Amino acid sequence: AQSVAQPEDQVNVAEGNPLTVKCTYSVSGNPYLFWYVQYPNRGLQFLLKYITGDNLVKGSYGFEAEFNKSQTSFHLKKPSALVSDSALYFCAVSLTTSGTYKYIFGTGTRLKVLA
Amino acid sequence: KAGVTQTPRYLIKTRGQQVTLSCSPISGHRSVSWYQQTPGQGLQFLFEYFSETQRNKGNFPGRFSGRQFSNSRSEMNVSTLELGDSALYLCASSIDANYGYTFGSGTRLTVV
Numbered sequence: 001a002q003s004v005a006q007p008e009d010q011v012n013v014a015e016g017n018p019l020t021v022k023c024t025y026s027v028s029g030n031p032y033l034f035w036y037v038q039y040p041n042r043g044l045q046f047l048l049k050y051i052t053g054d055n056l057v058k059g060s061y062g063f064e065a066e067f068n069k070s071q072t073s074f075h076l077k078k079p080s081a082l083v084s085d086s087a088l089y090f091c092a093v094s095l096t097t098s099g100t101y102k103y104i105f106g107t108g109t110r111l112k113v114l115a
Numbered sequence: 116k117a118g119v120t121q122t123p124r125y126l127i128k129t130r131g132q133q134v135t136l137s138c139s140p141i142s143g144h145r146s147v148s149w150y151q152q153t154p155g156q157g158l159q160f161l162f163e164y165f166s167e168t169q170r171n172k173g174n175f176p177g178r179f180s181g182r183q184f185s186n187s188r189s190e191m192n193v194s195t196l197e198l199g200d201s202a203l204y205l206c207a208s209s210i211d212a213n214y215g216y217t218f219g220s221g222t223r224l225t226v227v
Contacts, residue, residue, distance in 0.1 A: 044216070103163075104160075108157055
């Protein structure tokens with residue numbers, strides 16, 4: 001079955017430290033990969049996406065993500081965390097197979113940045 | 116540029132009633148998807164419409180239905196509401212899903 005895994009329900013990091021939110025996927029073909037962020041009582045906001053090309057993708061708010069095909073991972077990173085980065089983060093994949101398309105979200109990881 | 120607009124923001128309904136939620140996508144976006152978000156189940160895909168046709172459907176009972184109009188606006192309907200339908204319902208629009216989605220702020224439905 002095709003799936004997206006975010007193995008950590010919550011990640012705690014001190015302000016100013018680097019952060020990583022993990023995502024791995026198990027899908028056939030060459031998926032497009034996305035990260036979204038959700039603040040309380042709001043919808044999801046698009047952060048960044050990987051389609052092809054450079055394995056390091058830069059996105060909004062200083063976030064970046066590294067695509068690793070051999071490990072089927074797409075981890076979200078930021079060199080220096082801010083308290084305002086505290087939110088719920090979702091990884092997603094989009095793929096098209098046999099003319100049908102699927103968009104699969106991970107279960108989400110809550111990021112807490114401590115002052 | 117206006118974002119994805121969902122109305123109403125909050126709803127309280129009684130078990131057994133039905134409800135209709137509305138979503139206006141970003142102008143030019145023909146793909147509209149609906150998701151149900153609950154603390155226990157996370158983000159679950161309901162259905163996706165593209166140019167007035169349902170292109171994809173998640174694993175929800177037939178009580179959940181939707182449609183899309185010629186102006187790309189979409190509605191979803193839930194009939195015979197159950198307590199477990201209480202959730203945040205999110206609508207997302209896109210030119211094409213491979214470009215990523217823009218989400219609305221959601222409609223929080225409470226069934227009592």
